[in-house]
């Protein structure tokens with residue numbers, strides 16, 4: 001069933017941008033290194049057609065070419081329908097947005113990717129000048145810690161009052177890794193909803209779980225109304241809500257409305273001030289950690305299956321952490337200590353050279369002559385230039 005009006009499917013692609021500090025090859029590595037990616041990479045859109053000209057200009061920067069390049073950039077920006085410029089900040093029927101997902105940022109859900117602000121045809125930059133985005137990403141990804149969290153049912157909420165403009169349902173909840181990109185061609189958003197708000201503003205909600213949409217086209221909704229649940233439909237490999245804000249056809253970063261193109265740390269927030277500091281930008285975050293009785297893989301963490309292999313007295317004792325937003329130069333270390341502070345195992349990953357959308361680290365020890373028993377502590381930290389930038393302690397009590 002495919003009930004949305006024509007244009008809904010194309011919406012995530014048509015507004016995609018090509019900007020970059022990272023080469024395509026590196027980006028592919030970064031995304032595929034951990035076997036997953038989000039959203040709407042397909043369809044490089046209108047702006048790509050301008051990038052070769054832009055490169056030529058850079059090699060021959062005569063005055064004429066500089067002017068031509070500027071004109072081309074303006075045209076490219078216009079056609080690519082990118083993030084809105086600062087010229088529109090005076091309007092103001094802008095919506096006040098609540099969190100579009102029923103969870104607590106930083107504790108049971110996390111922002112994986114922000115809107116890409118970088119105008120260059122390579123690389124990406126989020127609103128805070130960080131790399132918590134990828135080239136052309138046109139929304140905000142709110143992710144859950146694993147697939148099991150999604151299976152328990154997490155509501156997607158209307159971010160502001162409005163009218164349901166379009167709906168699509170009926171897409172299977174299955175990782176795009178199973179069927180490949182072609183399996184979701186033209187349906188990258190998966191099961192989705194568009195809500196139109198006053199003054200030509202709209203919000204779009206993607207990757208919802210099949211059969212969970214509880215509104216119909218034309219319905220009026222209030223901010224906070226549940227409209228569906230987080231799923232795994234469309235072009236995604238992890239459970240998350242892809243949330244896009246638009247004014248007309250222009251993508252707006254709700255963290256930086258009015259930010260001039262290719263700038264960061266500017267613009268204004270559209271988020272309800274009641275969200276307080278929960279919506280603050282985080283450089284790096286830990287989204288999973290714990291002990292297990294088996295070798296840990298990214299798939300075991302993402303599926304949530306690792307939670308069904310808890311530490312036990314007569315199996316290897318393994319600690320693991322998955323973090324997102326790691327930066328070049330980050331050194332990760334993890335260790336296990338017993339109740340007396342004696343080190344059981346320790347592992348350190350040398351400084352990484354490129355940003356990592358996500359990464360995991362694990363260390364373990366085979367069972368000793370005696371069974372594991374009592375309290376054990378896991379300690380993880382990230383250091384950059386000698387400074388601890390992220391750390392977590394976690395404990396377990398093993399009862400024979």
Ligand SMILES: [Zn+2]
Nearest residue numbers: 038039141242
């Ligand atoms: Zn996304």
